[in-house]
Amino acid sequence: MLIPIYTGRVIDSLRTGYQEREFLSAIVFISVYSLGSSLGAGCRGGLFMCVIGSFTRRVKLALFGALANQDIGFFESVKTGELTTRLSEDTTRMGRTVALNINVLLRTLILTLGTVGLMVSLSWSLTLLVLLETPVTGLIERLYHSYHQRLTEEVRDSVARANAAANEAVSGVWLVRSFHAEAGEARRYDDRLMDTHRLKTLRDRVRAAYLLARRVRGGVCLCVCVCVCVSSSTHPGLRPLPSVLQTLISIFGDMLSSVGASKKVFEYLDRTPQCTMGTLAPEQLRGHVTFSDLRFAYPSQPDSPVLQGFNLVLKPGTLTALVGVSGGGKTTCASLLQTLYRPQHGAILLDGHPICSYQHHYLHRKVSVVTQEPVIFSRSIRDNIAYGLPDCSLDDVQQAAKKANAHNFISQLEKGYDTEVGERGGLSKSEKQRVAIARALVRRPQVLILDEFTSSLDADSEVKVLQALSSGSAPTRLVIAHRLKTVEEADHIAVIGQGRVLEQGSHRELMEARGSYYQLWEKLF
Structure with missing residues (x-):
């Protein structure tokens, strides 16, 4: 100045x-x-x-x-x-x-x-x-x-x-x-x-x-x-x-x-997320899931409900298969159970408590998912399996990989579990699927969602994975599948159509009833 x-x-x-x-x-x-x-x-x-x-x-x-x-x-x-x-x-x-x-x-x-x-x-x-x-x-x-x-x-x-x-x-x-x-x-x-x-x-x-x-x-x-x-x-x-x-x-x-x-x-x-979570994190979780009178429509189509009056019970340790025509709401049930969306009416209970009352990290360690199109990140195989678990040991990763029938092919790689893979390259579709299954199992979940998880597996891998999922203290499993073997061996089968459960029971009971499941079975298989 x-x-x-x-x-x-x-x-x-x-x-x-x-x-x-x-x-x-x-x-x-x-x-x-x-x-x-x-x-x-x-x-x-x-x-x-x-x-x-x-x-x-x-x-x-x-x-x-x-x-x-x-x-x-x-x-x-x-x-x-x-x-x-x-x-x-x-x-x-x-x-x-x-x-x-x-x-x-x-x-x-x-x-x-x-x-x-x-x-x-x-x-x-x-x-x-x-x-x-x-x-x-x-x-x-x-x-x-x-x-x-x-x-x-x-x-x-x-x-x-x-x-x-x-x-x-x-x-x-x-x-x-x-x-x-x-x-x-x-x-x-x-x-x-x-x-x-x-x-x-x-x-x-x-x-x-x-x-x-x-x-x-x-x-x-x-x-x-x-x-x-x-x-x-x-x-x-x-x-x-x-x-x-x-x-x-x-x-x-x-x-x-x-x-x-x-x-x-x-x-x-x-912006405040619509799906806020609670603080509940009990030491013991049985894995008893109840879908109670759900009504849900996706935010992009609020006037077209996918689920209406949907009721279903998943008992602890059992394998429940959801079957039905495409667009009937099977994958929507899995998404709601993961708290990816909130139903407009009704509730999902986990061991008697609303699922949204659980603590976020606790819930997603106890409820795990394997999808049909697994996502593999650009990092090592070990990091992909232990994704979201910073305290996960190599021994836990290897045990989960063995259950997913992935340990053998991983061990044959030059750097084993430290092999770097890309989000699109480096692994075949079957190998990606097995890594995704190991990623779900390493959490030792009480509820396991399997959405067409065997679609990319060969017959031998499918048998080994299903045996591993059924051995020991098996979690509550919700399976969305079209494969004959998976559906037949389910403890409980629910036929979904028009946004609700049309009929449910074991494979034998539903075949004897000659209802929606029987007709669907004849069409698909």
Whole structure:
């Protein structure tokens, strides 16, 4: 703030006649203040650059944690590409914009207050004249940033849609290639990119118009000041203030834009999951499951109930098979038992307590699942089997692998259980299925959900796995299967249709009854 004062004194000393003492004194003060200003700016800028990295990391972690705790219905309504865009791009932009704007805001605010103080001490009338342009500047900034903020948000949404289109094509590249749909996916992606390009072009035009208006306003105000104050050229501090005020007003506009950029981030951070859990975690769990008068419809189709008046009991240690036509609600029952969704009516009881009253980590250690399409993460086989169990020993992993008939093929690998596998490559479908079964068994669950779990297994592996699941203190097993052997050997069979249990009993009882199960059996087998 003091540099313009002493710069003016240097110019005055040269104009009125060179006076060495005054000239050297002004030069010394300019040098000292310039050095101090540089050191202050460097330290301030360096500090905020360090803050940006820490702030961005914490925002990313908080957002990832919030997303990971959301209910499954949320992920069905929001595309993966949009979530990755918010997590990678919006959080980074949010961190940089907020930190840099606060940096400039603090500097400009202090500079403005100091400059105004110096100018008032020199001439209050000239200061008032310079401040007359502030309302015009504020009006231009407000109009620009309100429109620019809306356009920026539309651009971000468009980028998210483009990312979603690319992610879908890449994740399903085999299907794209099989159906010769490369050109169609390219056109679809190009349409998304064109939408983004159109919005960015409009935003850039608005930016250009804003810069033009700001330049014209600055030129007009400067001409007015010069015309009125032609005799006040010896007053230093007249010129810096307009640019300082303009920067200060612009910073507030940029801060509003950064708030707009982080709008979706805060929405996701503040979103409360629908499936909240309780605190119940008993030492002993029998595994007695009761589906009581359930009514359920998926969030995406609230008017199309999948289950209506659904009642079923899974007794401890028994194998219950769910059979029925596709779309009858078999997999939905498994999803509800995993608390992935909440029924709109009725309750699921585990040992007499509502399943949502159990502690989250406790429940998902006692209730485990094997799906038809297992997910294998990009990490070692051991980490895949011990997934979610940081205290799981290698011995426990090996015992579970033996029960899943996976130990032999794992041992033959070069690095054994430490072999790194990718989410798509490295293992055959049968091997992935056996690793997934081992991942479920290593938890020693009291309730085991098996959704078409033998679909990728050969006959020998299927027999060994079924024997392992039935030996010792077997858990309560809920099986969704179409294989004849699995259904025949079930202790209890429930036929599901039209959202409820049509009939139930053993294989022999249902065949003798010659009802829905008998008709389904003749169709399938």
